[in-house]
Amino acid sequence: MPNKPRKWRFHLTGGALCLDFANTLSWRRGSSPIERLGGYDDLIAFGHQAGVIGAAEGRTLRAAAARQPRRAARAYREALELRASIDRIFTKIVEGRAAERADLAALNERLAKVAARMRVVRNRRAYAWHDTGEALDGMLAPIVRSAATLLTSVELTKLHRCAADDCGWLFVDLSRNQKRRWCDMRVCGNRAKARRHHHRARQVAASHLRLERNPVDFDRLQ
Secondary structure (H helix, E strand, O other): OOOOOOOOOOOOOOOHHHHHHOOEEEEEEEEOEEEEEOHHHHHHHHHOOOOOEEEEEHHHHHHHHHHHHHHHHHHHHHHHHHHHHHHHHHHHHHHHOOOOOOHHHHHHHHHHHHHHEEEEEOOOOOOEEEEOHHHHOHHHHHHHHHHHHHOOHHHHHHEEEOOOOOOOOOOOOOOOOOOOOOOOHHHHHHHHHHHHHHHHHHHHHHHHHHHHHHHOHHHHOO
8 A cells, every 4th residue: 555645744943833834835935835734634734733722623623624614715715814914024024124004904803803702711720711713713813813922022023034045934033142044954954054065065076177187296396
C-alpha cells in the first residue's frame, strides 16, 4: 500500500499567534507562493498545532464540518480573509507605514463580534473564556485577539520580516541581542548558509582554475 502523505507541520516561530497564522502562506514574496491552508481540515490542523484547540475538539470540528459543509466552507473563507487582513496590517507596519483604514476596520469588526459572544465561565476550579458563537469558526477568535494585542503592545517595536527576499514571513524578535534576521533558522537561515557556502566554493574553484591556466613562476619571484 502507498504511504500516506505526511501532514504539514506549521512553523510556529512568529512569536505571536496572529503572525503564525499569517505565515501559513509560504514563500509569499516569491513567484510561486505555497498555500498551507488548503481547506477547513488544514485550519483545524493549524489550530491544534498552535494550541488553540485540543485533539478532542479537533475531532468534534471535523465531524461538524462533515455535517455542515457549507458552514465549514464559509468559516474557511473567513479565515483566509482574516489572514490577508493581518498580513497586510503588519506588513505595512514593518515597512514603516500605517496600516490601511479598511484593514483596521475589518479587524475591529471581527474583534467586536468576538467580544459580543465571549463569556467568562467556571471550568472545574478555574475561570475561563467561553465562545458562545458558531463552533466552526470559534478557533479564529484567539487569532483576532492576538492581532489586537500585538498592535497595542510594546512588542510591536520588535516586529520584523524575514531577510529572505522570497519569504515575507513576519516575526516578533524576542531574542536577547535583538539581531534575529530569519523567520526560522531551519528554513531561510539554512538556505542563506547554503548559498554562502556555495558562493565561497565557486570562488575557490574559480581561483584554482585561474592558477591552473596561469601558474605562478616562483623562481622569477625570488
